[in-house]
Amino acid sequence: MTPQADSMQISKTDLTTRYESVFRSYLKGATEKDLAEAYELGRKAFAQDIGILEIVLLHHSALAGASSQGWQHNEVQRIAKLSGQFLAEVFSAYELGRRSYHDTVSSLRHLNELLEQELKRIAHAVHDEAGQLLVAAHLAMADVMCGATPRMRGRLRQVARLLDQAEKHLRQFSHELRPTVLDDLGLVPAIRFLANGVSKRTELPIRVTSSFNRRLPPAIEIGLYRVVQEALTNVTRHSRARNVRVELRRKGEKILCTVQDDGVGFDPQTVLSKNGKKGLGLIGIQERLNVLKGTFHVKSQSGRGSKLFITVPLGGG
Ligand SMILES: Nc1ncnc2c1ncn2[C@@H]1O[C@H](COP(=O)(O)OP(=O)(O)OP(=O)(O)O)[C@@H](O)[C@H]1O
Ligand SMILES: [Mg+2]
Structure with a gap:
């Protein structure tokens, strides 16, 4: 594993410990630094395919852990607000991921449309241009046939049959293509x-x-x-x-x-x-x-x- 990839990874135990510690710190001081760390934890969790449900459970357990210290009644509203802010920061990476998924799907849709247009063009080219060339080949053969010996004519008829088959296959392919x-x-x-x-x-x-x-x-x-x-x-x-x-x-x-x-x-x-x-x-x-x-x-x-x-x-x- 490269050092860069290593620094991206976080074990589930470390994630839990870090999450609880940063969360507590945020409830106390509500600093930007804690929020930045919350974002970072969310990004790592997202990169490691840790699901939203797991994060919610982790958050719930961090909140339960912090509440065991005992809060004053008048503090509850402030804690609820900070807890929500913290969780929203953790989920930022998930939100970015969701948006980029939608962007990817819409680019794919666009690409598919371009691909279909291109296939239509190729299908027409195969059908019309290759078809024209085969017609020209038939005409040239008919020309050669006039001056050919009976034996040669038999061979040429075989070639003509092969050309017919090639034409039939090309037609079928071009129709299947689009x-x-x-x-x-x-x-x-x-x-x-x-x-x-x-x-x-x-x-x-x-x-x-x-x-x-x-x-x-x-x-x-x-x-x-x-x-x-x-x-x-x-x-x-x-x-x-x-x-x-x-x-x-x-x-x-x-x-x-x-x-x-x-x-x-x-x-x-x-x-x-x-x-x-x-x-x-x-x-x-x-x-x-x-x-x-x-x-x-x-x-x-x-x-x-x-x-x-x-x-x-x-x-x-
Ligand atoms: N109906 C099938 N029966 C048996 N094996 C299959 C069948 N469909 C797919 N596979 C297996 O799955 C593999 C992957 O299929 P996939 O269509 O993704 O790739 P591919 O056919 O090998 O190559 P490509 O489609 O890019 O030309 C195949 O190589 C084959 O081993
Ligand atoms: Mg295949």
Whole structure:
């Protein structure tokens, strides 16, 4: 551990002792120095992921400890005020953290919007420009075909068939990249379209069921589409599953979505805490859902497949 990191750390026992001592000192002298120390203790506690509830209990016990000295009746109001000021100072770091979390979420939302615009641009480029090039390749081949021997023509027809396939795949990719069906028809048809494409490429049966077919706010439709897209990519890359099921339903004011496979399974805790090179998929899912105020968790057992549970509040878009 670096000396700098060392000076940041504080053990829970030290935190308790320091807190009680500074708190008492503040009740006596109400100095700025004590408040500065209160802020510092709050900052360290926040950096060490000590929860608000723990701080409140610590404060309560410090207050109870200080009150055992016995206060005059007329002092109680002053003590209550100082106690509140002290606690507010301790929580300053938490408040800053909360604000910066909201700033981060709003930057992420903005980034996602930029990303979607960029994906739209790439999808159009792949569709139109690559499509044009393939048409040009077909025309050039037709030209060559005229003067070719019958044997060469057979070979050229094979190449033309390959070009057709490449064109079909490029079209499918460009639609999946930013499916117009998502804008035109909504989330469920877009996920069916995506599942269909993945199934064709991988020969993995993917069943999509849904108990609703209404349009959702655009941010939720795009966010959930991307989450399911990454989940299906993971299934095809890692799970060795034989069957996949995507289910979408509405429960009150929430959309629930599950992606289940019957493959090898994995432990998300281990995967996410893995040192070194980590994947970006699950983190990306988490970040997309943060923006939508949604959540996800994975149920999985080795050899028994995985199930991703995604929840998004309808007001989250
Ligand atoms: N459905 C699944 N079945 C089995 N293992 C999975 C499944 N989904 C994820 N995993 C495991 O979780 C790991 C992390 O997934 P994540 O999507 O975060 O990264 P990645 O797929 O390895 O890389 P990236 O998504 O950045 O291309 C995977 O490497 C894999 O070991
Ligand atoms: Mg992945």
